[in-house]
Amino acid sequence: MNYIIEAKELAKSYGDFEALKGISFQVNKGECYGLLGHNGAGKSTTMRMIYGLSIVEEGYLEILGEKITSLTPPHIKQVFGIVPQEDNLDPDLTVLENLEAYGGYFNISRKEARYRGRELLEFMGLADKVDVTVEMLSGGAKRRLVIARALINKPQIIILDEPTTGLDPQGRRLVWQKLRKLKEDGVTMLLTTHYMEEAAQLCNRLAIMNDGLILAEGSPEQLIREHVLPFVIEVRNSLDLLPPNINEKIQQMGGQAEYMVDSLFIFTDRGMELWGKLDSIGLSQHACYLRPTNLEDVFLKFTGKSEEN
Amino acid sequence: MIAFNILKRHLIVFRRTFWSNMVFNVIEPFLYLSAMGFGLGAFVQDMDGMSYMQFIAPGMVASASMWAATFECTYASFIRLHFQKTFHAMLAGPATVSDVAAGEVLFGIVKNIIFGIVILLVIGIMGQVQSIWSLLIPFFLVLPGTVFSLMALSYTGIISHIDYLNYYITLITTPMYLFAGVFFPITSMPVWLQFLVWFNPLYHSVEICRNLVVGTVSILLWQHVASLVIMSLLLAPIPVYFLKKRLIS
Numbered sequence: 001m002n003y004i005i006e007a008k009e010l011a012k013s014y015g016d017f018e019a020l021k022g023i024s025f026q027v028n029k030g031e032c033y034g035l036l037g038h039n040g041a042g043k044s045t046t047m048r049m050i051y052g053l054s055i056v057e058e059g060y061l062e063i064l065g066e067k068i069t070s071l072t073p074p075h076i077k078q079v080f081g082i083v084p085q086e087d088n089l090d091p092d093l094t095v096l097e098n099l100e101a102y103g104g105y106f107n108i109s110r111k112e113a114r115y116r117g118r119e120l121l122e123f124m125g126l127a128d129k130v131d132v133t134v135e136m137l138s139g140g141a142k143r144r145l146v147i148a149r150a151l152i153n154k155p156q157i158i159i160l161d162e163p164t165t166g167l168d169p170q171g172r173r174l175v176w177q178k179l180r181k182l183k184e185d186g187v188t189m190l191l192t193t194h195y196m197e198e199a200a201q202l203c204n205r206l207a208i209m210n211d212g213l214i215l216a217e218g219s220p221e222q223l224i225r226e227h228v229l230p231f232v233i234e235v236r237n238s239l240d241l242l243p244p245n246i247n248e249k250i251q252q253m254g255g256q257a258e259y260m261v262d263s264l265f266i267f268t269d270r271g272m273e274l275w276g277k278l279d280s281i282g283l284s285q286h287a288c289y290l291r292p293t294n295l296e297d298v299f300l301k302f303t304g305k306s307e308e309n
Numbered sequence: 310m311i312a313f314n315i316l317k318r319h320l321i322v323f324r325r326t327f328w329s330n331m332v333f334n335v336i337e338p339f340l341y342l343s344a345m346g347f348g349l350g351a352f353v354q355d356m357d358g359m360s361y362m363q364f365i366a367p368g369m370v371a372s373a374s375m376w377a378a379t380f381e382c383t384y385a386s387f388i389r390l391h392f393q394k395t396f397h398a399m400l401a402g403p404a405t406v407s408d409v410a411a412g413e414v415l416f417g418i419v420k421n422i423i424f425g426i427v428i429l430l431v432i433g434i435m436g437q438v439q440s441i442w443s444l445l446i447p448f449f450l451v452l453p454g455t456v457f458s459l460m461a462l463s464y465t466g467i468i469s470h471i472d473y474l475n476y477y478i479t480l481i482t483t484p485m486y487l488f489a490g491v492f493f494p495i496t497s498m499p500v501w502l503q504f505l506v507w508f509n510p511l512y513h514s515v516e517i518c519r520n521l522v523v524g525t526v527s528i529l530l531w532q533h534v535a536s537l538v539i540m541s542l543l544l545a546p547i548p549v550y551f552l553k554k555r556l557i558s
Binding site (some may be wrong): 014048051052053054055071074075077078080082086088089090091092093097100101102104105106107111123153228 | 322
């Protein structure tokens with residue numbers, strides 16, 4: 001068994017609609033692997049196939065050395081910890097009762113589930129909420145409870161489908177902090193997200209998905225290094241206000257002009273130098289912003305090109 | 310078996326909502342019993358050789374059980390399936406759709422037995438329980454409970470909107486309730502209707518409950534047991550089929 005999860009040319013269609021058009025990736029033991037993409041990129045379809053809510057029909061999927069022929073079987077689901085996109089907590093129950101009921105699905109006794117539950121609530125910073133009804137929790141606390149719940153069976157693989165969607169910045173950071181801690185403990189994680197920062201903070205490796213395909217794969221640093229130059233100047237002008245022949249001028253100065261989501265981005269090796277010369281090509285520094293490139297630039301480069309360019 | 314773990318989850322929730330549940334499910338049969346028993350009973354001298362109150366009391370046990378299982382596997386299951394996504398949470402564990410369906414049916418059976426027992430106690434207090442055979446009723450209720458839960462859960466799996474559940478209650482459950490020999494003996498109905506009544510699971514449940522309550526036990530009762538067993542076996546695969554279509558893509 002080389003990989004925890006291995007997909008080869010995995011595809012899925014619903015009627016005429018091809019949700020997934022053949023993707024291949026491997027998840028190593030102990031790493032956090034991310035699927036990054038817009039809504040509808042095929043991330044959730046992939047996840048559903050892995051955690052057994054969707055039938056594997058085309059391509060190859062292997063989990064823990066076992067080929068999945070239709071649905072992921074119960075004994076594999078037994079070692080998963082699943083954090084679904086929608087909170088499906090039991091609203092009638094208290095925080096601890098939720099863990100108790102969920103532990104039951106994994107054949108964990110009530111006593112054991114309550115014991116582990118308390119530990120996990122401590123870990124997730126919910127110790128003071130043990131007997132609170134779930135409905136009374138904030139969005140962030142609900143999310144952390146869903147993660148605590150996913151850990152009740154001491155999973156070997158944690159599957160997180162957009163774990164922080166809809167959370168405020170504090171809530172999001174708190175979730176990240178907990179997930180980093182789990183990663184340090186050596187738990188394998190598979191994560192989908194459309195937040196670049198989340199992917200950059202948590203993932204050892206990630207795949208950029210668009211329209212049912214994987215467009216690029218690697219560590220966040222590797223993706224940045226391989227696909228974009230080290231600096232970028234964002235031009236915050238509307239495209240019709242740009243000076244004529246600007247593309248050629250940028251090129252002459254050693255920059256690369258890219259048009260993404262109806263804005264001009266100037267990628268360059270020498271950020272400060274080009275910054276100093278913006279006036280000479282008819283751009284004002286006040287309308288521009290120089291920064292090191294990040295994952296978002298890579299993502300936009302692959303998925304966000306303006307139509308006309 | 311994982312279905313029993315799923316049942317445990319339902320029981321945790323049930324423990325929380327026990328009293329609100331109980332009041333609703335007990336008051337209604339009690340109202341029927343007093344209105345019909347005292348009101349109509351004043352005009353009916355004798356129904357199949359017993360007082361009218363005596364005639365309808367065991368039918369209340371059987372029908373209260375039916376309503377309990379039916380409401381559980383229609384509205385409550387629908388909410389778990391579509392709104393609370395409880396089934397999705399269950400399926401994240403080692404459970405299969407069959408386990409989830411079995412868990413729902415088991416809970417329908419448990420509720421149907423509990424409400425059957427409560428109504429049995431109520432009619433007992435009202436002096437309408439004649440025989441020690443009545444003690445078998447809670448065990449017997451497993452059978453109609455299975456049938457009613459399977460029927461309701463199948464319908465819940467088919468429909469896409471909660472309002473459609475009203476059709477089930479109005480067009481399936483209410484007619485079953487009215488044409489089951491609860492309020493009058495089926496022999497007073499036209500022959501073709503007497504034939505159709507054999508397909509009504511509540512009729513078999515009422516017959517058994519009434520005979521156990523008054524103690525007229527005979528070998529003939531097995532035909533009702535057999536009918537319910539056959540119905541359960543025929544219905545068993547149906548909710549699994551429709552829930553799979555809803556939950557697995």
